[in-house]
Amino acid sequence: MNTGDARNPKLGVQAATKIYHTASGDLLALDRCSLDVSANEIVSIVGPSGCGKTTLLWSMSGLHGLTSGEIRLDGIKITGPHPDIGIVFQEANLLPWRNLDANIRFPFEIKGEKPDRAWIAHLLNRVGLDGFGGKFPRELSGGMQQRAAIVRALALKPSVLLMDEPFGALDSFTREEMNRLVEEIWLDTKTTIVFITHSIEEAIFLSDRVVVLSARPGRVAKEYRVPFARPRSLEIMATKEVFDLTNRIKMDIVGERTRPKALERPSAEIVRIRP
Amino acid sequence: MSGGDAIPEFSKSKSGDGHEVSLTNLSAFASGPGIKSGKEVAAILAVAVIIIGGIELALRLFHVPLYIMPPPSSIAYALFDEFPLIAPHLGYTLVELVSGFTIGAIIGLVLAAVITQFPFAEKIVAPYILLLVTTPMLALVPLLILRFGFGYTPRIIAVALAAGPMVMINAATGFRRVDSAKIALARSYGASTLQIFWKIRAPMALPMILVGLMIGAIFGLLTAVGAEMVGGGFGLGNRLTTYSSMIQMPQFFAVVLILSTLGILIYVLFFLIGKKWASWEA
Numbered sequence: 289m290n291t292g293d294a295r296n297p298k299l300g301v302q303a304a305t306k307i308y309h310t311a312s313g314d315l316l317a318l319d320r321c322s323l324d325v326s327a328n329e330i331v332s333i334v335g336p337s338g339c340g341k342t343t344l345l346w347s348m349s350g351l352h353g354l355t356s357g358e359i360r361l362d363g364i365k366i367t368g369p370h371p372d373i374g375i376v377f378q379e380a381n382l383l384p385w386r387n388l389d390a391n392i393r394f395p396f397e398i399k400g401e402k403p404d405r406a407w408i409a410h411l412l413n414r415v416g417l418d419g420f421g422g423k424f425p426r427e428l429s430g431g432m433q434q435r436a437a438i439v440r441a442l443a444l445k446p447s448v449l450l451m452d453e454p455f456g457a458l459d460s461f462t463r464e465e466m467n468r469l470v471e472e473i474w475l476d477t478k479t480t481i482v483f484i485t486h487s488i489e490e491a492i493f494l495s496d497r498v499v500v501l502s503a504r505p506g507r508v509a510k511e512y513r514v515p516f517a518r519p520r521s522l523e524i525m526a527t528k529e530v531f532d533l534t535n536r537i538k539m540d541i542v543g544e545r546t547r548p549k550a551l552e553r554p555s556a557e558i559v560r561i562r563p
Numbered sequence: 564m565s566g567g568d569a570i571p572e573f574s575k576s577k578s579g580d581g582h583e584v585s586l587t588n589l590s591a592f593a594s595g596p597g598i599k600s601g602k603e604v605a606a607i608l609a610v611a612v613i614i615i616g617g618i619e620l621a622l623r624l625f626h627v628p629l630y631i632m633p634p635p636s637s638i639a640y641a642l643f644d645e646f647p648l649i650a651p652h653l654g655y656t657l658v659e660l661v662s663g664f665t666i667g668a669i670i671g672l673v674l675a676a677v678i679t680q681f682p683f684a685e686k687i688v689a690p691y692i693l694l695l696v697t698t699p700m701l702a703l704v705p706l707l708i709l710r711f712g713f714g715y716t717p718r719i720i721a722v723a724l725a726a727g728p729m730v731m732i733n734a735a736t737g738f739r740r741v742d743s744a745k746i747a748l749a750r751s752y753g754a755s756t757l758q759i760f761w762k763i764r765a766p767m768a769l770p771m772i773l774v775g776l777m778i779g780a781i782f783g784l785l786t787a788v789g790a791e792m793v794g795g796g797f798g799l800g801n802r803l804t805t806y807s808s809m810i811q812m813p814q815f816f817a818v819v820l821i822l823s824t825l826g827i828l829i830y831v832l833f834f835l836i837g838k839k840w841a842s843w844e845a
Contacts, residue, residue, distance in 0.1 A: 398749060
């Protein structure tokens, strides 16, 4: 596995701090969170609910600014949305008034570029959506919608793919299928992937590295390497190593949850804001 | 760009919040005059025949005088017989409706699109818009006639004043339906504010805009006819007052029939537009 050069990461998060100014006061979502992602690496970020995972991802995408700290892509500071970064959002986030073809064309329309038809056809074939181009999102299952969203994100050939709990709304079988699809796509494109998830199993199956964030304010609490070779089979998920790793990560997160009440309270608040 | 961002938030319910009021929901279109099968059409026609035939029979049986309620057959006869005389008035009413509605709808749409971009301005303007929506613009017609005479002008102004706020208040509801995830999607590709408006906000608002246009057009029709009844020598409203003053009840009801057809045509027009362009929501 290419672990890259530690001093020149593909995506480098340096002491990222984010404070939201809300009506009920300031909210420290990220606190000096630092994390490096090497080229061609798949890194999953897990953590208790409301620990700032999505905030971190949105900051990486340039959609959010940071209160302090910085995020660098290939050594260059990110100040806004970057053409080299693709995002797959929670719940496909397709535009319901456009059919699949038009949804996938959307990024090209915004950029005023001609869509790379051959590449899109290849991607559609890869995710098994051949012949569905004329369908509207509501006519497709959740899994198919998310496949289309992945095609849309990859259509511009980003070198980094940020995935924000992309399969959270799917049933567990579809989810496993999608996980294998992500791995296949990675084997195909070697795109650097940052993957946010609630599912530790998903994180282990997909990742070279699992990063555990602490409860809010989010900070990197632990990191685990996942040493299995690719392509991974579902069988490795039944091995003792995976079982032990799953439990250790679970304990990290549950341990976070059972911290003193005084630290717990703000966490409960953010649950209300973002269920 | 730091500091002022909203917390990334994803509503678990499907996008939009157009589910509250049935009046402002496109499903009102879906449950509309969708003709389903030949059998249903036959049943609808049969009911019409029974009702119209029953009225005809009852009116003749009880010798109801013509000036109280003319039988359907005489209304139908009047409609065909007098149509060449009524047709120009239909034309005048349509001119008032179409021009007044177009002016009102354009102003309403532009105001809605602009005002929803500035929440503070929107809060200030909202009560005045509500005042415009709830005040029957017919009340202004005598004043408008004093100022502009008996021609088209006061009527077109009244129609625009009636339709515009209706379009605006509904379109504003549509433009206010911000889906932060979809806007974030567009921004992640570097979309400009204008692109976000045309590619995200406008299509998302379209179903509500169509509802507003439909309600606005029907209010416009009401106001046009009402204004014609207040004063001036032409238009379908003027025909209504003329025929009733001459106790020509079959002709009077023929005009009423034309007006209801006009209303239904407006409804069907927007129903079809909604089906073509906003069916993703219904």
